[in-house]
Amino acid sequence: MRKRSLLIFTLLALFLTFAERASAADAAKIKQGEKLFAERQCTACHAIQGKGGPVGPDLTKVGSRRDEAWLKKFLPDPKSVAPETMMPPFRGTKEELDALVAYLLSLK
Numbered sequence: 426m427r428k429r430s431l432l433i434f435t436l437l438a439l440f441l442t443f444a445e446r447a448s449a450a451d452a453a454k455i456k457q458g459e460k461l462f463a464e465r466q467c468t469a470c471h472a473i474q475g476k477g478g479p480v481g482p483d484l485t486k487v488g489s490r491r492d493e494a495w496l497k498k499f500l501p502d503p504k505s506v507a508p509e510t511m512m513p514p515f516r517g518t519k520e521e522l523d524a525l526v527a528y529l530l531s532l533k
């Protein structure tokens with residue numbers, strides 16, 4: 426019986442350690458995405474919580490409207506989704522796109 430609780434405790438501790446690491450990694454990614462959003466002038470056209478331009482849709486809650494697959498298709502090639510759009514394509518590495526998408530998905 427004691428052996429068993431020790432096993433359960435160990436598994437739980439391992440799980441919590443990994444969960445914490447995963448969320449720290451997510452937080453770093455979201456932060457990088459937020460930085461990219463500012464650096465790449467997304468704010469010239471998009472507002473988030475009242476800050477930014479009015480040309481594109483407000484992105485304050487974009488994370489509840491769009492999912493990862495949609496964003497990963499749209500951002501590098503907006504015209505593939507909205508042929509007439511004036512939004513410029515996002516150019517960046519796969520990691521940068523991942524980070525930008527993680528940030529956008531966190532806006533709920």
Ligand code: HEC
Nearest residue numbers: 465466467469470480481482487490507510511512513515
């Ligand atoms: C020149 C203005 C402009 C810039 C700069 C711009 N966008 Fe856009 N964006 C738009 C417009 C306009 C739309 C609406 C799509 C359409 O035309 O139907 C849009 C749509 C979007 C959408 C979809 C929103 C929704 O729910 O439909 C996302 C997400 C988005 N932009 C993210 C970005 C990001 C991230 C950047 C920076 C890398 C960026 N945009 C830069 C104009 C812009």
